[in-house]
Amino acid sequence: xxxxxxFFFIVITATHSYSQYVRNxxxxxxxxxxxxxxxxxxxxxxxxxxxxxxxDDATAIFWNPAxxxxxxxxxxxxxxxxxxxxxxxxxxxxxxxxxxxxxxxISMTSLSTADMEVRTVxxxxxxxxxxxxxxxxxxxxxxxxxxxxxxxxxxxxYIQEKIWHMTASSFAIDFxxxxxxxxxxxxxxxxxxxxGMDMRLSGRDxxxxxxxxxxxxxxxxxxxxxxxxxGWSLPLTFRAGIAMDLLKTKNSRLTADIDAVHPNDNTEYLxxxxxxxxxNLFSLRGGYSALFKRDSEEGLTFGAxxxxxxxxxxxxxxxxxxxDFDRLGNTHRISLGIGF
Numbered sequence: 001x002x003x004x005x006x007f008f009f010i011v012i013t014a015t016h017s018y019s020q021y022v023r024n025x026x027x028x029x030x031x032x033x034x035x036x037x038x039x040x041x042x043x044x045x046x047x048x049x050x051x052x053x054x055x056d057d058a059t060a061i062f063w064n065p066a067x068x069x070x071x072x073x074x075x076x077x078x079x080x081x082x083x084x085x086x087x088x089x090x091x092x093x094x095x096x097x098x099x100x101x102x103x104x105x106i107s108m109t110s111l112s113t114a115d116m117e118v119r120t121v122x123x124x125x126x127x128x129x130x131x132x133x134x135x136x137x138x139x140x141x142x143x144x145x146x147x148x149x150x151x152x153x154x155x156x157x158y159i160q161e162k163i164w165h166m167t168a169s170s171f172a173i174d175f176x177x178x179x180x181x182x183x184x185x186x187x188x189x190x191x192x193x194x195x196g197m198d199m200r201l202s203g204r205d206x207x208x209x210x211x212x213x214x215x216x217x218x219x220x221x222x223x224x225x226x227x228x229x230x231g232w233s234l235p236l237t238f239r240a241g242i243a244m245d246l247l248k249t250k251n252s253r254l255t256a257d258i259d260a261v262h263p264n265d266n267t268e269y270l271x272x273x274x275x276x277x278x279x280n281l282f283s284l285r286g287g288y289s290a291l292f293k294r295d296s297e298e299g300l301t302f303g304a305x306x307x308x309x310x311x312x313x314x315x316x317x318x319x320x321x322x323x324d325f326d327r328l329g330n331t332h333r334i335s336l337g338i339g340f
Contacts, residue, residue, distance in 0.1 A: 046303015047273030048287015172196025
């Protein structure tokens, strides 16, 4: 146990030292597929997006796949968000127990826009054509308890982004661990997300006609050629968190969680959140996200949830979260979960 705490301390110290070294470089806008960084699950978001050490519902697929092995039931979750600038963001996750072999899961993440008019310099009012932008990720998950207190989990993902005639795709993996200590059952979670190959746009829009030597008269001015696009890395993110029940009685539970987040395309920051549950029926949540993040528009989050059994076997959960994005406006998240 002491070894694990020493390891955790070394990781946090090294991360902090590295952040001091690169404190003048944020890396914003230097990765592909930024939709992979949009948090999922109204419950987690209501807690200030501090969830890596809690991770006890199907959204653990996103936050920390190791937590899937601690659920003790099969579960599906649907999450819809009217994202900024009228963009639609949706997430679906489902997990299934396979007994002593562990937990398996599937997930789909989608970001989409409505059709927009194609405009050019010569035709600023529109060419009559329409285009759309969309991103998608399909994932498979697996988690297992190695001991009664230590769990591991991972995701494999296929990622695709599309804009008009161009597409880019890649594969990535996530890896997480969850450890429940013997001191008041404090939980320590860690997750590395989106470790994978670079993404490079390709499609018919890179096909051009080129005059190889414009200084020569009479040569072919319409030689077919392909433009070469750059490859862009995925938004690799490291999260480490601690969660603890500050209050736990027969009818009430108050949980606090704090996450330290280190992305490769931004500065480091903290997420802090709390959840109060009454009688395993009604929940109130609050938190603060992106604390110390440079130029962040995020901040306070609030949420609530209700869950109840339908019959004796089916658990229905409905969660809501509100996030303040300051000058960018507010977002409202709704999640529907079904346990069985």
